[in-house]
Amino acid sequence: MLPQVSTLPNPQSPAADQGLDERGRVLTWLKSPLGVALLAAVLLGVLAAAGRADPQWSAGAALLVLALGVGAGWRLERRSSATAAFRLRPDDPPTPPPDEVQTYVLALELAPNPVLLVSAEDADDIAGRRVVFANAEARELLRIEREGALLVTALRDPDLLEAIDEALFGHIPQVLSYEARGAQERFWRVWTKPLPPNARHARLALVIMRDETDTRRNERMRADFLANASHELRTPLASLTGFIETLRGHARDDATARERFLLIMSRQAERMARLIDDLLSLSRIELNEHIRPGGHCDLSLAVADVLDALAPQIAVKHVRLELDLVSSGAAEIVGDRDQIVQVVQNLLDNAVKYAPDGGVVRVSVTRDLTLESATASRPDDVRQIAPGGGRMPLLTPARNGAARYALLRVDDGGPGMAREHLPRLTERFYRVEGQKSGERSGTGLGLAIVKHIVNRHMGGFYVESAPDHGAAFSIYLPMTSRSMQLAEAGPRVAASHEPRAA
Amino acid sequence: MSMNEHTLKFFGEELGQLKAEVARMGGVAEAQVADAIEAIARRDVALAEDVVGRDRRLDGMQHDIEKKAIRIISLRQPVAQDLRRTVSALKMSSILERTGDYAKNIAKRGLIIADAEPLSALTRSIERMGRLVSGRLKDALDAYTNAELDRAMDVWRNDEEVDEHYNSLFRELLTYMIGDPRMINACAHLLFVAKNLERIGDYATNIAEIVHYEVTGEEIVGDRPKWSGVSGPVEPEL
Numbered sequence: 001m002l003p004q005v006s007t008l009p010n011p012q013s014p015a016a017d018q019g020l021d022e023r024g025r026v027l028t029w030l031k032s033p034l035g036v037a038l039l040a041a042v043l044l045g046v047l048a049a050a051g052r053a054d055p056q057w058s059a060g061a062a063l064l065v066l067a068l069g070v071g072a073g074w075r076l077e078r079r080s081s082a083t084a085a086f087r088l089r090p091d092d093p094p095t096p097p098p099d100e101v102q103t104y105v106l107a108l109e110l111a112p113n114p115v116l117l118v119s120a121e122d123a124d125d126i127a128g129r130r131v132v133f134a135n136a137e138a139r140e141l142l143r144i145e146r147e148g149a150l151l152v153t154a155l156r157d158p159d160l161l162e163a164i165d166e167a168l169f170g171h172i173p174q175v176l177s178y179e180a181r182g183a184q185e186r187f188w189r190v191w192t193k194p195l196p197p198n199a200r201h202a203r204l205a206l207v208i209m210r211d212e213t214d215t216r217r218n219e220r221m222r223a224d225f226l227a228n229a230s231h232e233l234r235t236p237l238a239s240l241t242g243f244i245e246t247l248r249g250h251a252r253d254d255a256t257a258r259e260r261f262l263l264i265m266s267r268q269a270e271r272m273a274r275l276i277d278d279l280l281s282l283s284r285i286e287l288n289e290h291i292r293p294g295g296h297c298d299l300s301l302a303v304a305d306v307l308d309a310l311a312p313q314i315a316v317k318h319v320r321l322e323l324d325l326v327s328s329g330a331a332e333i334v335g336d337r338d339q340i341v342q343v344v345q346n347l348l349d350n351a352v353k354y355a356p357d358g359g360v361v362r363v364s365v366t367r368d369l370t371l372e373s374a375t376a377s378r379p380d381d382v383r384q385i386a387p388g389g390g391r392m393p394l395l396t397p398a399r400n401g402a403a404r405y406a407l408l409r410v411d412d413g414g415p416g417m418a419r420e421h422l423p424r425l426t427e428r429f430y431r432v433e434g435q436k437s438g439e440r441s442g443t444g445l446g447l448a449i450v451k452h453i454v455n456r457h458m459g460g461f462y463v464e465s466a467p468d469h470g471a472a473f474s475i476y477l478p479m480t481s482r483s484m485q486l487a488e489a490g491p492r493v494a495a496s497h498e499p500r501a502a
Numbered sequence: 503m504s505m506n507e508h509t510l511k512f513f514g515e516e517l518g519q520l521k522a523e524v525a526r527m528g529g530v531a532e533a534q535v536a537d538a539i540e541a542i543a544r545r546d547v548a549l550a551e552d553v554v555g556r557d558r559r560l561d562g563m564q565h566d567i568e569k570k571a572i573r574i575i576s577l578r579q580p581v582a583q584d585l586r587r588t589v590s591a592l593k594m595s596s597i598l599e600r601t602g603d604y605a606k607n608i609a610k611r612g613l614i615i616a617d618a619e620p621l622s623a624l625t626r627s628i629e630r631m632g633r634l635v636s637g638r639l640k641d642a643l644d645a646y647t648n649a650e651l652d653r654a655m656d657v658w659r660n661d662e663e664v665d666e667h668y669n670s671l672f673r674e675l676l677t678y679m680i681g682d683p684r685m686i687n688a689c690a691h692l693l694f695v696a697k698n699l700e701r702i703g704d705y706a707t708n709i710a711e712i713v714h715y716e717v718t719g720e721e722i723v724g725d726r727p728k729w730s731g732v733s734g735p736v737e738p739e740l
Contacts, residue, residue: 125519126519126522126523126526127515127518127519127521127522127523143644143648145648150518150521150522150525150647152522152525152526152529152647153522153525153647153648155529156525156526156528156529156532156643156647157529157532157533158526158529158530158533159533161526161529179536181532181536181633181636181637181640392662392663392666393660393662393663396656396660396663398641399652399653399656401652419666419669420666420669420670420673421670422666423663423666423667423669423670424670427630
């Protein structure tokens with residue numbers, strides 16, 4: 001057997017005819033008893049390897065590999081070695097050797113892109129379109145739980161269903177974009193391709209998806225950043241220009257006025273710098289929002305660290321802290337430590353800012369809560385019955401039965417807000433009337449940042465508030481399994497920080 | 503006996519088919535709502551016209567589902583869960599058809615607003631509310647197609663979020679209208695868009711109720727979490 005490698009069709013031979021001829025042979029092979037026997041062998045081989053892969057998917061996967069093998073058989077070059085996967089000799093069936101099929105199945109299973117194989121019967125029968133194979137990515141993304149699931153329970157988008165139909169019934173391949181809505185928007189590029197029929201399925205289509213969320217977000221972030229930056233920087237810039245003109249003009253020789261103006265100008269410049277920092281940080285967070293965080297972080301420790309950093313502000317305002325934290329290690333959550341610290345920082349910073357001079361800020365960390373108990377209202381909370389008060393979810397995570405949450409609640413004891421403001425608190429630059437940004441020196445992005453980080457961490461966020469009864473912000477985040485296994489939380493840290501001397 | 507088994511199996515397939523058709527119809531309604539919101543947000547006249555034109559498809563689908571469901575009820579006389587599944591499909595198709603009507607109405611208003619001066623701040627608020635409502639519709643339909651009680655109950659419980667967005671938008675629109683009477687026309691249309699979105703959010707809640715009924719055979723008992731006191735726009739009782 002001489003190695004005869006040829007990737008291009010020989011110009012002297014009728015290439016098209018040869019291709020058709022081979023296709024005919026492939027089909028006869030698949031229908032022949034030998035084909036059935038081989039198919040059984042392949043399935044057995046795959047099922048034997050079921051220790052690694054989910055058995056109910058393996059059968060579908062084997063079929064897909066066979067189908068791909070049939071397709072690839074026409075194209076792949078012939079190799080000389082005995083282990084060649086695809087052969088072009090007429091008497092060799094163009095299929096991967098049975099002992100290698102499990103490798104190919106595993107390769108598809110592990111592919112980073114969602115891959116689906118859809119079968120169909122009649123064009124009219126929408127329930128006849130079934131998912132006969134889906135790899136791990138596809139199963140997770142589309143929440144497909146079993147082989148042979150109805151296609152419409154996995155994908156409902158009319159354009160996408162139409163494209164799959166064209167592959168199934170019109171043998172037309174297509175490329176289209178698909179947007180998965182919901183709390184975590186994802187953008188996909190989807191390829192739909194017809195596949196040759198096999199022994200079990202008369203009509204087959206291949207669906208391959210590629211995540212383009214990054215690209216789309218990048219585009220949108222850039223546009224949003226420019227719009228926000230140019231709009232929000234205009235006001236402080238105008239005031240700076242005004243002061244410069246005054247300093248050049250009639251205040252030129254007035255030393256007291258000059259000092260005062262320079263002080264205001266430096267504050268404005270600081271605010272502009274903070275604004276740019278926050279905008280950049282928000283852009284970065286949004287870019288990674290669909291990527292699940294690794295790592296872990298202890299919520300109680302994060303609170304303690306942030307409180308240390310905030311000590312000067314706390315002291316200046318004579319704010320008293322009432323802490324009720326579970327011991328370290330008991331409320332460990334899955335997450336990016338830097339981002340969690342940023343969340344805690346923004347919440348505590350706001351609480352200190354809005355607390356009255358000499359007021360009390362209450363901070364608590366609780367653990368091992370179900371979704372229900374994490375979002376439950378406290379019956380003794382006066383804000384539930386106060387006029388114009390209540391509780392407003394700002395972000396609710398998708399249900400995950402196994403998850404237990406750790407909850408951080410920060411209650412500022414400040415002026416509180418009327419309910420009409422609550423749903424809009426996480427909007428960028430949203431201002432609650434009567435609370436001037438100048439005296440509070442916020443950028444209007446703090447809570448937006450909190451929301452995006454918590455969303456990335458599959459957590460939730462809500463506010464309880466009523467005018468004159470303060471505002472309490474709560475975030476809850478999934479705990480690590482290590483921390484969940486701790487049966488009892490250690491002694492709670494209940495303390496009352498007295499302000500240090502300013 | 504074997505005849506009987508055959509009939510049973512075939513009946514199960516018929517019910518599966520009905521559910522698949524409702525799921526597909528749900529996908530179309532979802533896309534109509536999302537496109538209508540996008541047409542408003544981007545002032546996209548062509549997209550708005552598409553939405554208006556595609557509404558017929560939903561009407562046709564509802565008609566088909568109704569016919570099939572009635573056929574099943576009259577020929578198979580289903581009982582227990584089979585009956586609930588059939589009735590749920592009937593209810594779903596009518597809810598989805600009306601959802602589509604609201605999407606069409608939003609798109610039509612989008613055509614009018616596109617002629618007026620852009621009101622970016624307001625359309626951004628509408629877009630935010632629209633995303634929220636789209637997400638709820640998606641969750642409700644996911645719960646329906648997979649008969650997931652937990653997911654349905656989550657949708658049902660978090661109804662207040664949409665209502666609060668509506669109340670907040672209502673106030674925002676009033677402020678604009680008082681501030682500049684030239685904006686009253688466009689703002690009035692946006693007000694109806696917000697109201698339509700709030701209705702679509704209510705339908706998502708209704709879908710959650712249907713899922714609960716289909717799976718458990720019981721109505722949801724208890725009150726949805728609501729705000730204490732009234733400070734939103736007062737609505738006349740029907």
